[in-house]
Amino acid sequence: MTASALSLVTVTEAAQAAAPLTDAALTALRAEGLTAFAAHGLPTRTHERWKYTRVSPLAEVSFVAAPTGGDATAIQTAEEQALNVPGALRLVLVNGRLRPDLSDAAALTQAGVSIQTLSDAIATDAAAVKAGLGQALALADNPFVALNTAALSDGLVIRVSATPQAATPLHLLWITDAAAGAAVLVQPRLLVEIGRGAALTLIESQVGATGGDTGGDSLTNRVSDITLGDDARLTHISLHNDSRQARLLTALQARIQRGAVYDGFALTLGGALVRADLRVELLGPGAEARLNGAYAAGTGQHVDTTSFIDHAAPHCTSAQTLKGVLDGTGRGVFQGRVNVQRIAQKTDGHQLHKALLLSRGAEVDTKPELTIFADDVKCSHGAATGELDEDALFYLQARGLDPDTARSLLIEGFLDDVVELVSDDALRDALTAKIHQWLESRS
């Protein structure tokens, strides 16, 4: 093991000791996770999936276990940073732990929707939890998934079965409450299982308890395992809007069966480092995945989306359109790989990354990649990087808009354009409202 990752390992070991598991298989899995992480240490840039994102500075940080946190002012500040989706049932998780006292009670009693804390779910049926963890992902493949697996105890399990009535949307508020002066490590795990023919809208807001500029150092290493049964549907909206010092590493592992649809959209606005690792397997004919998103990164921000979409069955569709605005010395990364297996005929796979550079110091690295082993497929990928359109700026000025207002409108339009891919009006409005708020705050 590299000495550099010591603090992460120590805190994770302490987490293991603080929350021992009775189940032998999961205890073994935790140990496996720790061994895998310890063996590889923090990924370096020679690691293909970490080529453009440097995590070695994490070695310099002395992490501590996260406090309980979540006092009234913390919650109020966090709420202001979160998406506002009226009608959604809210579940509040402070530093990875569910806070029923702050959550909508109705969320826990919906017909057809079972919600348990991860530790409760393990106590109820450890084998079912183990089955829900993304086995496809080798622990060696993503050191942070290995580390999260080693820490397994905090988090949530959501299971949805088909009911005559559609489930009310759920909104998970992930609040990082980092006391100033200490760097907290938060490693929650989310399991979502949507049964055959069932549907759910899941909204997630990752926010800081201290708001934009302040707040201690933190690392949230969150892993989500998502299983969609035949003809299931998950609309998944994520906002990453943590405070300025926050680091967020998320990994999504989704397994999508026949005819099921994963409709994802992620908006990233806040945080020093935000990395989304998306790994989607299309496992049955007609399965569909949308992994769209928008992000903005200014000075001191690094936003990385690295995805792997595996077409393992015929007649599947995947679409990923990502747009980013880079300002100051902000940095954006998009690495997208679409793999089409030999069996996956009639695949429809499209990827597009568009970046808007607002300053000379901003930078974007993109690497879309297609590997195709079937012969009857429709695949495309593209990447475009540009500046604000001078013609459009002049057009707006010629209608009386001052240059700042005109620029803001164009930047907002650039991002809103991809939000159009979200079909639900209320969700779209919630996202565009956040983009608007972000623009107002930067001027």
Next chain:
Amino acid sequence: MALIEIRNLHASVDGKDILKGVDLVIEPGKVHALMGPNGTGKSTLSNIIAGRDGYTITDGDILLNGQSLLEMEPQDRALAGIFLSFQYPVEIPGVATSTFLKAAINARRRAAGEGEIDAMEFLKLVKAKAKELGVRDDMLKRPVNVGFSGGEKKRAEVLQMALMTPRFAILDETDSGLDIDALKVVADGVNALRSPDRSFLVITHYQRLLSYIVPDVVHVFAGGRIVRTGGPELAEELEAKGYADYTGAAA
């Protein structure tokens, strides 16, 4: 006093002289037509009046009500009453037409020291004008000019003009792309805006538009300047004879 006065305007792009001494005086309430061969500088003149950068003014001046525009930013010219209906309106993805129109109206209101327009008032105003000009409600929801047909873009330009109530409007080939019915609708829209204190410069290649928007004065523009000026009958003469007389080497 003339509403617009252009004096001996010379301009170049990338060292290439395009405007070579434009002189033009437009009195309040008058409609002037500008006709001339392709690539002779009509749109360049329009862009320079509206304040687009990228051009070097090597000589001359442009005055609005006796005040030079040359040092003014495009938005200040717009707020002072200049309006350009673009030959090629720009598409702006992600910005809803109604959002854009509201921003433009509010920019004017702010400059006039008024508060922002009330949402209901805005809707009423825009819908009424849009209806007159045959701009469908769904176009207002769509991003600015994105996916609009050629004719729809031109109608949208005239809608903007109607909402901006300029002192001086330049219509740069607003008739191109319009079908026969739309041409009449748009011309009616322009005619409705004619008033004793508002002037127009109508750039067109076709006499047809000028039979709907009857100009007070017609100019022939060639080689970067106005080479002949006459009444509405000049447009008919050009329609019949073309520009061979003005281009030197007859094409």
